[in-house]
Amino acid sequence: MPINPSIKPKTPARFQQALLKWFDQHGRHDLPWQQDINPYRVWVSEIMLQQTQVTAVIPYYLRFMESFPTVQALAAASQDQVLAHWSGLGYYARARNLHKCAQTVVSEHGGKFPRDVEALTELPGIGRSTAGAIASISMGLPAAILDGNVKRVLARIHAVAGWPGQTAVANAMWEIAERYTPAERTGDYTQAMMDLGATLCTRSRPACQRCPFENHCVARAQGNPTDYPGKKPKKEKPERQTTLLLIEHDGELYLEQRPATGLWGGLWIPPQLEDDDGGEASAQEWLAAQDLDAREIQALPLLRHTFSHFHLDIHPVWISLPLKPTRVAEGASGWYKLRQLDRPRSRQDLGLPAPIAKLVKQLVALREPLLAPC
DNA sequence: AATGCGGGGCA
C-alpha cells in the first residue's frame, strides 16, 4: 500500500453528505430499536450496546421490551426482575443503573426523558456519549456521540495517535466528533457513524474498499488502518481461586444473593469459599462445619472465568444432600429447581452470572438421567 | 489468551 501524504479528510459538509448517502443505501434500518423510535427504546438499546454487539443484544432487547415496554413499567419492576433480564449480558452495575434511572425519570421528570444533553448526563448510567445518542436519535437534537465505533472511524480517518482512554486523546476526538456532527438529520448521522464502525470500519479486517471515505482516510493512505485507535496499555491480571459449592437436593439447587454492589452485585450464586483451591477436601470441611451430611460429593472440572482485571479459577464441587437442611443464610437465599434455572424464561426473578448458568447447565446434564427417566 | 466496550466512583 503506497503512502500518499497528500490525502486529506473531507470537509464536514462533504463528510456528512457521503456518510448519509452510504447509510441510506447500505446502512441497517431494520434493527429493533430503529422501529417505534422513542427516548426509552433508544436509551435501553444504547445501554445494552455499550457492552455487547448488535447480534447478541437483539434477543435481550426484544425480551426486555416485551416485559418492560415503557419507562414506567421498568421503574415499577423489582431489581431482581431487571437483573434476571440482564443475566448473561455482564456489567450488572449497568442494569442496576438502568433501573435506578427509570425510577428517576418517573419520579423527577414526570416519566419523560429530559430533552437536553446536560440533563440527560445527570441521570445514572448516562454519560456524554449515551446522552448524545439519545438526544440525536430519539429527539433530533444536534448532539455528538463518541462511542467505540465512532472513535475507531474518526481515529482512522484522521490518524489520531494514542489511546482514547487518555484524556488528551479523548478530548481531541470529541473535538473532531463535534465538528462533523450536522445540525440536520443528526439522528441518521449518529446511526450511520455507528453502523459504519460496526459493519465496515471494524477492529480487524476493515472493508476499506466499500467505505465512502476510502480515498479520504489518512490511516488508509498510510496503509495501517488497524493501528488506530491506539491500544490500551495492558497489565498483568492476577489469578484468584474460589470453590463453589453446588448443593443439590431432589433436583433443587441452593443459591444465595450477592450483596447489592460490586462483583456480580445482586446476582444469585451458590455458596462460595473465597481464595480457596481445595476443591473436594475443603467442601468436606465446610459440610462438617455446617453439620451437614452429604450423600455424594463430586469435584467438577475447573472453570476459568476472566474478568476485566483478574482471572477467577472456579473449583466447582457438586454436593448431593439426602435431606434439605433447615439452615438459613444471613442474606437472601433459597432452593431453586435446576431445570427452571437452566431455562432463562422460567427464572424471571433470578439473575445468574454467565459461569453459574454454565455450571447449572452441566449439572442438569449430569442429573438428566435421574430427573427424567424415559 | 487477548481484546475492547462506556460510565461510575474514588483517591
Place this chain on the structure above:
DNA sequence: TGCCCAGCATT
C-alpha cells in the same frame, strides 16, 4: 484529574 472497577463475546 487520573486511576481502578466490571463480564462477556469475539477473535
